[in-house]
Amino acid sequence: MLGGQEFHITTSIGIALFPKDGKDAETLLKYADTAMYRAKEQGRNNYQLYTPAMNTKILERLALENNLRHALSRKEFLVYYQPQVNTETGQIVGMEALILSGWN
Numbered sequence: 001m002l003g004g005q006e007f008h009i010t011t012s013i014g015i016a017l018f019p020k021d022g023k024d025a026e027t028l029l030k031y032a033d034t035a036m037y038r039a040k041e042q043g044r045n046n047y048q049l050y051t052p053a054m055n056t057k058i059l060e061r062l063a064l065e066n067n068l069r070h071a072l073s074r075k076e077f078l079v080y081y082q083p084q085v086n087t088e089t090g091q092i093v094g095m096e097a098l099i100l101s102g103w104n
Helices: 025-041 052-073
Strands: 013-015 047-049 077-085 092-101
Touching (some): 025 047
Parallel strands (some): 013 047
Antiparallel strands (some): 077 092
């Protein structure tokens, strides 16, 4: 309780182990931070042990983000708008945007 208000505290913990994950403090902190962000992605209030696969996922995500930014700056996206139709009434009930890109 703080000032009459009830608070609940949760934690997200990233764990890197010496010497398996790193032999110096800088490397261990970097990997523990990576594992902590993975814990937050998993819904918070939990812990994750660092694995080398976490770095692979980060690199893949960065590559995807970079590709999307470059494609956007080169105007390589084509947008089609498509109505969502209620098949029983024939009425348009929504709209969706379909985005196509020219990069692989």
